[in-house]
Amino acid sequence: MKFFLRRSVFYLFTAWAAITINFLLPRMMKGDPVSAYLLKNQGRISPEAAESLKTLFGLDSSKTILQQYLDYWALLFSGDLGRSFSRGLAPVTEVIDSALPWTIGLVGLATVMSFLIGTSLGALIGWRRGSKADFAVPVATFFSTVPYFWMGLIAIAVLSTTLGWFPASHAYGKGTVPNLSLDFIGQVIKHGALPALTIVVASLGGWILGMRNMMLTVLDEDYITVAQAKGLTPRRVLWHYAARNALLPQLSSFALSLGFIVSGTLVM
Template sequence: MRYAIRKTIFYVFTAWAAITINFFLPRMLKGDPVSAYINQHQGQISPEAVESLKTLFGLDEDKTLIQQYFDYWVLLFKGDLGESFSKGLAPVTEVIGNALPWTIGLVGIATIISFAVGTLGGAYIGWKRGSKADAIVPVTTFLSAVPYFWMGLIIVSVFSNTLGWFPASHAYDKGAVPSLTFDFISQVIAHGFLPIVTIVLSSLGGWILGMRNQMVTVLDEDYITVAEAKGLRPKRVMLAYAARNAVLPQLQSFAMSLGFIVGGTLVMELVFSYPGVGKLLLDATNSKDYPLMQGLFLIITLTVLIANILADVAYAILDPRTRQSEE
C-alpha cells in the first residue's frame, strides 16, 4: 500500500507540473495566437473580433495570469482544449482526434512488433551466446544506426518505385472515403506496410541488443545454475527463469516507447506523407497555432505518464523486490 501511495503522489505531482508548464510555456513565447491569427488574415479583423478572439484563446486582458491559469484548469476538467485557428477554429480535441488513430495504429503496431520480435530474438541469442546467432546483433544494430528518413527513402525506392508492390505515401488512396469496408481497410494496410517496416527495422536492433545483454548477465546468476542442476528442460529455464528476469528492464523502455507512440515519428510521417500526430505538431508549430500545440503537448505528456504507471504496475507484479525496496 505504501508503494502504491508513493507512486500515486509522484505521478499526480508530475501531471500537475506538466500541465502547469504546458500552460505557461506558450505564454512565454514571443507573440500570441491572436496576433498570429490577425497576421494570417492580413489584419482584416475588427477590434471587437480581436477582443472576442482573446477571450476565446484564454488571453483576456481583464484577467490576471493566475485567473487565466485557473480558467485553464476548469476547461481541462470539461475536456475543452480550445480552438485551433489554423484549422478554421475547429475544436482542438476534434483536430487531434482525427490524427490520433492513424499514429496509434501505425506506430503502435510497429512498436509492439519490434518489441516482441526483438525481445524474443534477444532472449534466444543471449541463451545461445557464442553461437552463430550472435551474427544477427551487428546486422540489426547497423540497421538501427541508419537514419529514419534514409531507411524510408531506400524502402520506398525498392518496394514502391522499383518493384511497385506498395504505395509510397498517404494513409489510403486519393479520393477514397474512410469507412469500415474491406476495400478501405486493405488500402490502409497497403499504405501502412512500408512505414511499419521502416520503424521495425530501425528499432529492432536496440531491443535485440538490450535483451541479449540482459540474458547474458542473468545466466550467471545462482538461481539459473540451481534450475539447471534440478534437471529442468532448457526451454523452461530460458523462458521461466532467465527471460522472465531479463525482460524487466525492457518493460520500462517499452512503456516509454508506448508513451511516445502518441507523439508519432515525425520524420517517418514526413517521408511517407502520413497524416499522423507528428506531422500535425509540425504544422501547428509552423503556423504558431498555440492552442493546438498546447493540446498536443498535453496529450503526449499524459500518455507518457500513463505508460510509465502501467510499467510500474507490471514491474511490481513481475518483481516483488521492487515493492519491498521502497517500503
C-alpha cells in the same frame, strides 16, 4: 500506503508543473498565436473578430495572468483543450479524435511487433553467444541510431519512388470513403506497411541488445545448469527457463514504451 501516497503526490506535482509550464511558455515568448493567425488572414478579419479570437484563446489583455491561469485550469477540467490554428479553428479534441485511432493502430502495432521480434531474436542470439548470430546486434543497433525522419525519407525514396512497392503518403487511396470492406482494409494495410516497417527496423536494436544481455546473465544461473543436467531439450531450456526469466526487464521497458505510441512518431 505511504509508498502510494508519495508516488501520488509526486505525479500530481509533476502534472501541475508540466501544465503550468505549458501555460507560461507561450506567454513568455514574443508575439502570440492570434497575431500570427491575423497575419495570415490580413484584411479578412475585423478588429472585433480579432478581439474575440484573443478572448477565445485565453489571451484577453483585460485579464491578469492569474485570472488567465485559473481559466486555463477550469477549461482543462471541463475537457476543453482549445482550438487548432492549423485546422481552421476546429476544436482540438476533434483533431485528436480524428488522428488518435490511426496513430494507435500504426504505432501500437509496430511497437508490439518490434518487441516480439526483437525479444525473440535477442533470446536466440544470447543462447548462441559467440556464434555468427552476434553479428545481428551491431547491425540492429546501427539502425536504432538512425533518425526516424531520415530513415523514412530513404524508405520513401527507395521503396516507394524507385521501386513503387508502397504508397508514399496517406492512410488510404485518394477518393476512398472509409468503411469496413476488405478493399478498404487492404488499402490501410498497404499504406501503413512502410511506416510500420520503418518503426520496427529502427527500434529492434534496443530490444535485441537488452534481451541478449539478460540472456547472458541468466544462462550462468544454477537453475539453467540443473535443467540441462536433467536432460531437458535445448529448446525447452531456452524458452521455458532462460528466456522466461530474462524477459522480466523487457516487460518493464515495453510498458514504458507504450507512451511512445502517441508521442514519439509525429514526423513518421
